[in-house]
Amino acid sequence: MQPPAPSGDPSAPSAPSSPSRPLAARRHGEILRRLSAAGSVGVGEVAAFFGVSHETIRRDLKQLAARGQLDIVHGGAARREANEPALDKRESENAEGKAAIGRFAATLVEDGMVVLLDSGTTTLAVARSLPAKRNLTICTGSLAIAQLLCRVPGSRVHLLGGEVDPNDEATTGIDMLDAVARFRVDVAFLGGGGLAPDGEITDYTRAGAELRGRMIRGAACAYFVMDHAKFGRLTPVRIPNFSAAAGLIVDAAPPLPTRAALAAHGLRLMVTGNGK
Amino acid sequence: MQPPAPSGDPSAPSAPSSPSRPLAARRHGEILRRLSAAGSVGVGEVAAFFGVSHETIRRDLKQLAARGQLDIVHGGAARREANEPALDKRESENAEGKAAIGRFAATLVEDGMVVLLDSGTTTLAVARSLPAKRNLTICTGSLAIAQLLCRVPGSRVHLLGGEVDPNDEATTGIDMLDAVARFRVDVAFLGGGGLAPDGEITDYTRAGAELRGRMIRGAACAYFVMDHAKFGRLTPVRIPNFSAAAGLIVDAAPPLPTRAALAAHGLRLMVTGNGK
DNA sequence: GCACAATACCGCATAATACCACATTCACAC
DNA sequence: GTGTGAATGTGGTATTATGCGGTATTGTGC
Helix, strand or coil: CCCCCCCCCCCCCCCCCCCCCCCHHHHHHHHHHHHHHHCEEEHHHHHHHHCCCHHHHHHHHHHHHHCCCCEEECCEEECCCCHHHHHHHHHHCCHHHHHHHHHHHHCCCCCCCEEEECCCHHHHHHHHHHHHCCCCEEEECEHHHHHHHCCCCCCEEEECCEEEECCCCEEECHHHHHHHHCCCECEEEECCCEECCCCCEEECCHHHHHHHHHHHHHECCEEEEECHHHECCCCCEECCCHHHCCEEEECCCCCHHHHHHHHHHCCEEEECCCCC | CCCCCCCCCCCCCCCCCCCCCCCHHHHHHHHHHHHHHHCEEEHHHHHHHHCCCHHHHHHHHHHHHHCCCEEEECCEEEECCCCCHHHHHHHHCCHHHHHHHHHHHHCCCCCCCEEEECCCHHHHHHHHHHHHCCCCEEEECEHHHHHHHCCCCCCEEEECCEEEECCCCEEECHHHHHHHHCCCECEEEECCCEECCCCCEEECCHHHHHHHHHHHHHECCEEEEECHHHECCCCCEECCCHHHCCEEEECCCCCHHHHHHHHHHCCEEEECCCCC
16 A cells, blocks of 8 residues: 655665655564563554555564564464473473482482482472471572472571573572582482483583582582483583482483493483383 | 554553454463462453453463463462462452552663562562563562563573572572672662551561661662551561661551651652552 | 352354465666 | 566465353352
C-alpha cells in the first residue's frame, strides 16, 4: 500500500526521521525495543505501526529468531528466556537415574560430615537424598540446593558467594574460588561437563574446571556424579587433577574402554544400575 | 496513514487495552506476574482483565502447569512452591501493601545501578518490581531474590556468601559482613525488625543489626522498607547509625509522634498509600 | 446428606494466524 | 533504459487458538 513516493532528494537516504519506506533494520530495532520493554509483541501491532503487511513482519521475526534474539510464538514474538526451561527441563531428564545416583551418594555420607555440593541437576538429586542424615554442614553454590537443605532441621548450609550464573542458578566466579578454600570438607560431590571415551572428565569452561579442581583439592574425598547422558560427551576444558578424585558415581555402566581408562586414572567407578 | 505513535505504551502490562487480541504469551506473563505478586489468581479475574473467555484462561493455566510454572487449583491457579510455610505465610501477609512499597522503591532505581537488597519479604516485593529496569547489578543474600532476578536477562546478580538462615532463607554471618564491603552500592533497600514509636528502627539480633548498619555505610543511598505491620513493634537491638539512611518507605502513614521522631532523626518518610 | 451454585471438562464450529508459492515492486548498477 | 537480486505483497491452504454449548465434577450452605 501507500506507494512510497521517493521524495526527490536521494542524497540523504540515511535520514532516520520519516522513513518513506521502513528499512528492515529499522523494523528490527523497533521490534527488539518493544520486546525488551513489554516482553512480547504482536505481528499485527508492528505491521500496523510500520504500514507493512503481516508477512513482512513475520519474516522479520523469523530472521531475528534465527539470530537468537527472540522466540516466535503464535501471534507474535516473546522475549527469549533461555533459563526457565533449561534448568527445569534438565532436571526432569533422566530423573530416575539421577535419583538413583543421589541415593547411592547419600550412603557415602555420615552424620556430622561437612559436605560440599557442586551445582547441577545431578548434585541436586544428591541433595534430595541427604535430609535423612543428621547434623550435616553443607557447602554449596547452588541456589536450589541451599534452599532445599536449609529447610532441614539440624543441618547448617553455607552458601558460597559469587556471581549467579543464570544458566544453572548457582554462584560462580572469583569469590567462589575463595569461598571453597575456607572449608574443611569431608566429602564433595561434583558434576562435570562430560565423560570422554578416554576416561577423562572435562568441563565447559575454564572457570568451572578450575573451581572443580580446587574442590577436589579441598576435600578429603571427592566423587564425581554423572548420569549416562554425559558419557562420550566431549567438552573443551580439562579439570585439573581430576584423577585425585576418589571415584565416579553413575547410573549405568559406561563402555568398556572408558571403564578401563577410568581405572587407569585411579578412579573408582560406582554404578547404581537400577533398571535403565 | 502511517500511524506515528504506537498508540500507548505497550510496556505497561496493566493496561488491558486490547490492540487486537491479547497475545497468549502476554497472558501467560501477566498470569505469572500476578501469581508471584499475590500467590494465586482466579480464572475469572484474568478472563475479565483480558476480555477473553474462561476457557481460554483455563487452557493457559493448563499449559503453564505443564511447564511446571504453577499449580492449578479449583477456581484458578496457585504459585508452585515446595513447602516453606513460614516464609510463604509472611509473604502473603499484606501482599498488596508490600507490592505497593516495591513499586515505589523501583522508581528510585535507575538503569545500570548497583542495588543492594536485604533479605525479607518486603525487599522481595521490591525485587519483583525491578525486572522493568535494565542492566542492574544486584547484590543480595536472599535466595529467593537471587533466584528471581538471575532470570532477568541483562542483569547480573551477586550472591553474598554466608551461612543460610533457614528462617528467612538468606545468608548471614561473618562472611556476609565481608561480602557487603566489596561492592560499591548505589542504592540499598533494607528491612528491619520494627519501627519503634520513638522513630527508631531496630532489629531482632545483634548480627542482623550490625549487618544492616554496614549496608547503610556501604551504600550511597539506603532506604528502609517496612509495611505497617512493623509499626510500633519493639525489637531488642538498635541498628548502628540507622539515621544515616536516606529514608523509610511504608505503605501507610505511621502515627504522628513516630512521624515527627523520624523527621528528627533525619529520615525522609515516603508513604505509598494506594488503596488499603 | 442434599440441593444449589460455581467451576471444570469435552467436542465442535469459527475466526485468527501461519506457511508457502508466486507475482510485484524497489534499489542499484551498467 | 534495462537487468538483476532482494524485499515485499497477494492469494490460497494448513494450522492453531478461541468461544460456545453441553454435561460432569467440585465446593458450599443448610
